[in-house]
Amino acid sequence: MKYLLLVSHGGFAEGLKTSLAMFVGEKSERVLAIGLKDGESSTNFGKRFKESLSKFSTDDTFVVLGDIIGGSPLTTVCNLLAESGRADSLILGGMNLPLAINVVLQMDDLPAAKLAEIAITEGRNALKRMELTASDDDDEDEEI
Template structure:
């Protein structure tokens, strides 16, 4: 089973974990990493690789990042250039609750990441328009 690492600017990742566990209970191989204002980038990179190593039990880790091309995602992407991590990581940006909820329920199976990303996108809607209000 792949580990799940939620990574964000500020405390978004911790809030996502809290809400995810409200729906799913406490999950194995789930962790968070947050980037605070003024935090040293090299310290963040070291913490990221430490977290990946901690939750990877041999099947790899899916890193969900809050924002494409934001600092947390960029640092995670740099791990892909390291042969130690390249085959172990899948990085998904634009993390939202439907997306991580879907993955947390399917992660022991062979997941089609494009289908899973569609679930995250489908969770975004104009509810007024959808309800015709």
């Protein structure tokens, strides 16, 4: 089975999982979240992740979304996945809600390369600048 693994500093991964469940329903049961706690060592974080990983079959695969590429949580998870024979995991950094939704909804249907391509495009498209404009509606009400 394929799982989505959210990895972050602090509670970001857990919060994203909660929000993700609002959009993907039952598929959220295949989403795991782990965050490096404030003041926690990378070693202890690794032990917690390794314990979680032991609950899965060696046939299970992972798509990993991390908050920061090169950060200790994602680096630790990558190292432990490789040590456990799961070096074929798809790993992406810069997670956000639209990216996670797309991954969960498509991870069973697409090969890793295509999923990565679509996920990166969707993640980039989620970042846009919004312009706020002053409303003239208030001025019109004063003329009445």
